[in-house]
Amino acid sequence: MTTFGELIKNEFPRLNDELFHYVNGVISGGADEFEDSEEIYEAIGHVLEEVADEKTEDDIRDVCERLMLILRPNDVGAKSQIRILNAPVNIASLASTSETVGEIRSIWVNQRDDGLKVDQKKLEKAEAKLQMKQGKRTGGEPFKSSATPKLESASASQMVSKKDNKMDQKGTNRGLDVRIENFDIAYGDRVLLQGADMVMAFGRRYGLIGRNGLGKTTLLRMISAGQLKIPSHITVLHVEQEVVGDDTPALESVLQCDTVRESLLSQEREINAKINSGHTDEDLSSKLSEVYVQLQSIDADKAPARASVILAGLGFSAEKQKRPTKEFSGGWRMRLALARALFSRPDLLLLDEPTNMLDMKAIIWLENYLQNWPTTLLVVSHDRNFLDTVPTDIFHLHTQRIDTYKGNYDSFLKVKTEKHKNQQREYEAQMQHRSHIQEFIDRFRYNANRASSVQSKIKMLEKLPELKPVEKETEVVLKFPDTEKLSPPILQLDELSFTYENGHTVFEGVNLGATMESRICIVGDNGAGKTTLLKIIMGMLSPTKGARNVHRNLKFGYFSQHHVDQLDMRGSSVDLLASEFPGRPVEEYRRQLGSFGVSGDLALQSIESLSGGQKSRVAFAKMCMALPNFLVLDEPTNHLDIETIEALGKAITKYTGGVILVSHDERLIRMVCQELWVCGGGKIVSIEGGFDEYRRIIEKELEAVA
Template sequence: MLNLNGITVRLGGRTILDRATAALPPGGRIGLIGRNGAGKSTLVKVIAGLAEPDEGSAEMPRGARLGYIAQEAPAGSATPIETVLAADVERAALLVESETATDPHRIGEIHERLIAIDAHAAPARAARILVGLGFDDAMQQRPLDSFSGGWRMRVALAALLFSEPDLLLLDEPSNHLDLEATLWLENFLKSYRATMVVVSHERDFLNNVVDHILHLDKGQTTLYIGGYNAFERQRAERLAQQSSARDKQMAERQKLQAFVDRWRAKATKAKQAQSRLKALARMEPIAAVVEDPSLSFSFPSPQELRPPLVTLDLAAVGYAADNPVLRKLNFRLDPDDRVAFLGRNGNGKTTLARLLAGQLQPMEGSMTASGKMRVGYFTQYQVEELDIDDTPLEHMTRAMPDATPVAVRSQLGRFGFSGERATQKVGSMSGGERARLALALITRDAPHMLILDEPTNHLDVDAREALVQALNDYEGAVVLVSHDRHMLELTADRLVLVDNGTATEFAGTLDEYTDMVLGRGGNGGGSATEGGAKPKGSAKDARKAAADARERTKVLRNAIKAAEADMRKHEQRRDQIDLAMADPKSASPADAKRNMTELMLLRAELTEAIDTAEARWLEASEELEIQSAA
């Protein structure tokens, strides 16, 4: 479907892509991964035809339609539903032509084609996509100019998904989404039948959506079979082999060099010494496996405070005195708490975070906080507001005016800005590096509570793992707003659902919350509003309706779970077979005894089983969507 042929791109004298080559399988779901600044977005732009490589090419079959989201969010007076429907260019053109055509033969052709592309069902399909991405009926009818940039980017994503291109290119599609919309998108992409290339740093998203990983490292690409976990295992094995091979090579080089040094001057051994010298010259050095020292997060530990840190008693908070976003907030936060806020964007998660951070005051009720408590509050705005002409050292020096140069450097070093990294311009840094700098700035005074609002945007997978480790080592309280389930699962031990104009403890697990979201409307349901408007109906009615919906669709949800379990089981077994085919020494004893023909037949059987389970999953999911919408 897509061939990358020796693509080389140089920017500012630096080689970004260095003869990147890969043959991507037709219908493959490819996860494109790599460290921040590795060149993933550059490669996607080359594939999309928006950037011209210095060498090489990206080749697609003639006539294949490619879909890619432009950097600019759509704007204007058109509504989201109109914008999404317009993305099907053929349908839009046929409808316009049908209004003016006079030739009966042509009119017949137009209507036949409209039936063939299922044009009459398009509005319902467009609406389902928009609902899945958080747009209720009222929001679908509002002009685009009334939405923020993040919501307009959701419209762009909806339009792209609706257009169903033959090659779908998605560059970090969940960056503008909340957890609920991310779950819907993941489900949608599972059933997408065309080829897709997805740039993502979310481990769970990659494990659940893609079947190949294209790893971009040092300008070159390597294709792995399986999701992210399979890639990580295969990558670790490859690095271990590389390290072992390097050690053997170094020993061989030392042996050859010792012979040359000893016998070069002796006439009877001169030819042998010369031949070994040539062997040394021909020996291609194996690169050492180097850990990136910049992958560092270490939050300073605060002085201990007695609990509670914060108590809310029937508090209300918002931006207009007569219209609070959240009411009846009863909430307690202790020094060792790890809390995740759940709920759709616009329901008030950020408003509640700002209240805890002291940026907003309660309109009603009370908020009691320890007088000595220091809060570190991270948002994407802080990343965007960094001065691009200054260095990390200059930023931190201004933020710590009374600190010694050693203390300033020490705080920067906690986040990977040591040596020359501390004096590079912010303008030359990647988004992930800027996020690390913002985290370094907000934790400079060892806060007792960290409030992190989408901290993983722009962080690559390795940096996210480092952040998870740092949060687990941190001795203060943590409040998280994030769509990264992997981070929430490993970090949070309390879940708070922000919905229906208040915040309540969610008694279940994150998996149970995921089931509730996907079972409630089949499309990530629930009403989403921008600006925190309250959905209609009481919380009691909403809970009853959700319980009724779960009971009504229990059989289908169980069928979906069973199909997903079968897919995971067969995919894991197929990964084992792939490993046995690639490296028999690493295979299980049983697989190592099989010959290549047996392994290939077994792999084909597993692939067929995966397809069967996937068909069951799709059938049950479609039926669930129909019943839930009823």
């Protein structure tokens, strides 16, 4: 009989010894730990996906089912009892005459099945067994979070003037400015915004910024869902969900967004069909003429060209524009959703981190395209360069309120800094003035000759406005673990090539190297082979040709957004580290999370309730718990706020090991990059001139396409 070790090695030949021993250790003794194949997939699926080559998620789940059969061979008999019906059966009609259908008990039985009731003793035993398992994993007493993970839902309240309400009901309000005034947003018991105001003038572009977890994404969802009321005639579009995959070509999927054009084209086809079939209705010709006039008025003939330009700017080649949407990955379907939104041109467009899914070329194109956006735009972004290029105004979300600033992010930063300086100076001057008055009052309080002066000073003190000191946001600090130096050579790629089984060559002739002092950034179009190169560097993939030489003591720490999505969302951050690295004191887990800004009650919240940026910090903490000495970071800035990106840049600079990262965040690249590797055209080369030279190359390519 095949063992689970043999099965894994046969199915995943690229699995190295270290990962095999890890998977082997997880499954050993698993007959008691795992209840079904789904639990096996949750435990080792993320590891197997990294070395799965051409295998899909369904293939990996099938392997997990086979592993379960090896672990629990006695469960096979249960499956054999399932009966397959060879004809439709109306179970409801049988319920009145029989309590069973074959060997399957009817779900329409008249009497309640007492077997469905909860057996309290069995429930208590199951809970005790679960606690024992937790105790084994943590090497002692069962670990319990002091807070029960619970995912709350967001709610909003808003004051709407009777005048605006009446105008909206009568349809007399035709203005396109958006005013959302005096509104509150709460997430469970936690207040995100209180008495906030947002006024958006039509045609202006607003950047919404603020720390992770303060409610930016929640605010966009509230607006798009109508929980925050805006005039009903204003069309709103929130780019949040990827396009559903079907047989519709990408270009046609974008064109379908123009419902007016689609309706007119449908009418044109129907009328032409009637005319061609011999209908003698005299009104058909006049109706067709009216349709043609309306199509001409909306420039319907130019729509395909406009949609094609948008798709091309977002990275869809002419060939990709013809492909069915079902053939695209999730990231490309999100690009398709963005293309549909840009083509639709709603009165209010809401974008949440639009640059996360784009490569540098698409980001630069989008920056240029949105500078001429004709309607109102509200965008959440943490890309400094994007915020300096696109917005005309900035909304700053902090301390449960929203402040508005004219200009881009750079202008906001200068004005805010100066504003805080003035507020602090004013506060300090008033405190000094109060001190002098109080000193006079205390000195002559009991002097009868100065009684009137003292009373005057007391009244003066009471009339002074109460100023508050400037509330400084806590500084974000990230800290990677210290490492010991390794003697070179550390990492060397010699004449490296990689070709897929279908014959497609990703790159060839790669000759590059890295040291413990390296700060290398890999850039290039999506699909150019950046992630493939990272996996070869870490030994997850083997090159088709050439050699990869690494120091025997080199220990990689790998971060990718894929790992963030695969965090166990049910427990807290402390629970996650305790399950991944059992047997250590709780204080060590808390300390590790604290070094990445996940401290206090935040570490005890369910991971599901954390913001995207907070989940990323948890993933960083998990990665560094293994004490790597060489970091490989794939898009580490996705969902991080600006302050955390700055902190990440500083942490990378101070780190004593080597770093290779894939990123499209211009600010981070400029902060840390010492060497730039460019993927494209089947090659990977190191270029001189740094990021400025790379940006010039991209802009020339975009000019050539335009």
